[in-house]
Amino acid sequence: MKIICLGVSYQTASVQVREPFAIAESVLGRSLADLKAMEAISEAVIVSTCNRVEFYAAAEDAQAAYCALLAFAEAHSGVAPVVPDPFYLLEDDDAVRHLFRVVSGLESMVLGETEILGQVKKAYAAATTAQTTARHLNKLFQRAFNVAKEVRTRTAITRGPVSVGSVAVELAERIFGRLAECHAMVLGAGETSELTARALLSRGVKSIFVANRTYERAAALAAEMGGEAIRFEECEKRYPEIDILISSTAAPHYIVTREKMIPIMAQRHGRPLFVIDLAVPRDVEPAVNDMEGAYLYDIDSLQTIARRGMDERKKEVTRCEALLGHHVTEYVQWLGEAPVWPGEPGRIHQELRNSGKEERTEPAT
């Protein structure tokens, strides 16, 4: 039995090229059934995410399976897939290694991200529901999930934040612990500050105030995030209430100074204040960081931490590869030794073909 993978990803093609091949969840079951109905395909799983579309198949004849997969992709999208670029065709250990890399986040846009594991699990669940898998792909995907778990626990590939938003969240959690009791304020409705605020909200920040020179813009952003809009002139009065301040105004000078913060910090009785200054030029005087209980991070320091996090992850790739290699060898060895059972779909097709009684099954379009 052969394991084959036909795919296209963000690494090889733009979204315009990828999108015709994407398979919506609503039609996934039907597509799987169509794929499985093709003569050359014994087992099939389709992984379709925003970053990749991949067809995994187990087949007796690799060449015939390639042709079937290409025909299926063309029939589904109305566009002929171009191999080897942007589409890639992988076989046996290359296909197995590729799947293990995908589930471990090594092929992801954000190296080491774990969302892909959930997406592949979902894809596999859909295939088992549609009964398009048997022992070869079952074993392959179950092994892949174990590999992903092992890689996550035995290496640092998923550890440490790698974006400004996630750095802000991690730092906030190292200061306050659970964020459920924290109140945040956004000064200036910029894109990065909004993303950062959303990241904090997703981790349970209790409430959020939005202040902007244009009140209407603050109100619109507050409504979008489920927060409260306040007038820019009033924001200083609210400082004692908040725990996290995200600032990204277009002011040409400091709007949060040490002098202004002295009475505010005194009112906090040691309660920490996390200040995130995303503005260029900076909104917050650097001397604020010297105040007891105040933790100031500007855009450069956040980006440096994110970059270091990514560098740390990149260093882990070699260790991940070593872990994967062992599993690839084991699986391919098992694949080579595994006998074909009499009831297996591949065998049935083969027998039907040999006996000349096989019914012709047309691939769906």
Add this chain to the structure above:
Amino acid sequence: MGRILLYLSTLCLLLGPALTLAFLKAGRAYPRLLNRSAIAAGFLFQTLFLIHRGREIGHCPLTNLFEVLIFLGWSITLFYFVIGHGYRISLLGTFTGPLVALLQLTALLAVTDAPHPRFLPHPAWVEWHAALCIMAYAAFALAGVAGVMFLAQEHRLKTRRLGPGFYEMPSITALATVNLRLIWAGAVLLTVGLASAWALHPQVSAKIWIWGGSLWLLYLLLPLARRWSPRRLALLSAAAFVISVTALCLVGHFGTGASMGGAAL
């Protein structure tokens, strides 16, 4: 037999933190279970030693400085399990293990384990008082550990040099809370310990009362100083523990065996 148990305990208490640091340095996940198991094994050996010694001498093993240091180490480990579990303070064991190991090594290598020459059989309340005061020391010790952790994490947050293990450390808010609560717990235990000694045995030497009373005042002032910042509290709790251990050793050197518990009798 007793000393072997203590060496085994020390080994386990050092092994857990050493493995944790090695894991974190290698970029691997914090081995929570491994660390906790090693410290639990250390605690088990400590307990076995105390039972063994207690049976040997016929009462609570607090008759000389050696035993007091071991009992203190045991109490700190006990508090660690209660606090570490209750507040989910990760890495507390990594900081606690070496401290307890240091106390045990000091006892094993630098303190003579001989019955105190002035030690005499005493009533049960004396043991009760001494045990309570040692438990108070243990709470203060762990508060000191939480204080050191707070200062380390706070320094990294301020300087933005996060380094290995930063994301595994508890939040500074949790550390400040634990620090304060442990000081309160220690202060209450010490108050009860000293009050029982005062009520039941008022003819204790003035020198010892001054030590015990000063220590009690010092720790009572810490949590009462509500306006102090968590940083200052952390710094003072770490410093206060060093002072109190020094006091304990001095009283152990000059006082009677059973009196060392709270520097009171």
